[in-house]
Amino acid sequence: MAAYSHFARKMAVGDVMATKLRPVDSLEITFLVDNVVELGPDNSASEVRKSWQWIKEKKARPTDVFGGHGLSMLVRTFVGNEVHQIVYDAGPSAGLISHNLSVLGISLTDTSAVVMSHGHNDHSGGLLFVLKRIGASRTPVYIHPRAFLKRGKLTTTEQGDKIRELEPAFPKMEMIIEHGGEPYVSSQPELLAENTIMTSGEIPRLTSYERGVPGHRAFVDGKWENDEAIADDTCLIALVRNKGLVILTGCCHAGLTNTLQRSMSLVGVNDVGAVLGGFHLVGKTAQAGLEQTVSYLKSTNLQLLVPAHCTGWQATHLLARSFPAAYASSGVGSRYTVQSTDVKAY
Secondary structure, eight states: OGGGGGGBOOOOHHHHHHSOOOOBSEEEEEEEEOSOOOOSOOTTOTTEEOHHHHOOOTTOOGGGOOOOSSOEEEEEEEETTEEEEEEEOOOSOHHHHHHHHHHHTOOOTTEEEEEOOSSOHHHHTTHHHHHHHHOOSOEEEEEOGGGGSEEEEEEEETTEEEEEEOOOSSOOHHHHHHTTEEEEEOSSOEEETTTTEEEOOSOOOOOSSOOOOTTEEEEETTEEEEOTTOTTOOEEEEEETTTEEEEEESSOTTOHHHHHHHHHHHHTOOOEEEEEEEOOOOHHHHHTTHHHHHHHHTTSOOSEEEEETTSOHHHHHHHHHHOTTTBOOOOTTOEEEEEOTTSOOO
16 A cells, blocks of 8 residues: 555554543434434433434424435534534445435534545445535545455356456545545554544454455455455444443444454453444354354443444344343434433533
């Protein structure tokens, strides 16, 4: 990835660890793009409000949101009088996220950074639009270097094995800059939003049952290579006082157990209070380790669990049965608030 080296973020792991993640009073996550639209009230979790429950703008039309295969979240942290806002992923297209922002009445002008979870188009297709809507000249965009690689999927045909190229995840770097982005290309953890949010950086693969995506390939140095691990997959981490870690995942190709272990190790906190996002527990390979994933989650102190996007219906049903008190449905426009117990509701 030498072509992008001059955009690389000059911050090593030691620099991040030297500046600790700040605990926040509240964390608010609003789904801007998701596979589903769910407007029914979720009585299983007090932290959850559907769009019609929190929208106050008269011109907003929360029932008009569109679902689509992809993910995007608006994330806000609250510490005393401070409010910090970032966008995590951008959905598959400008049209989808543009429409949903409009009908939800959400502005992105106060956004201080954009984080891309990994290099797949269903998470990055709306990036240029998001940057344009933010309207700043140098909005940091955090991207793992492998996310820029050309990707493909190995398929078996009557004529033999072939590579089916996937749609490119990102435009040229110059386009990101032209639209107001400042790329920070790094595989290391990063602190952002005034140290209230951390990116995981590359996630070590420690478990035997989380094996990535079979047949996934990347084009490196003129040839296709095995890319089943999808090493650019990352997550976001926040720490809410008295509630523990809140972990946001894009597709979780690294595996849910690996992702949680990485997060706890980085922050030095073993208490996981909430996990939201795509868990990618579809397909025979992922489902073979599903029971082990559930078993690991039961060892945590989960209070809120929101499977979204690519989790898959079988895994979602199992998670709902296994964690009846913590489970909450996802959906475009749904808002989740994880709040310290000693802070008044805002």
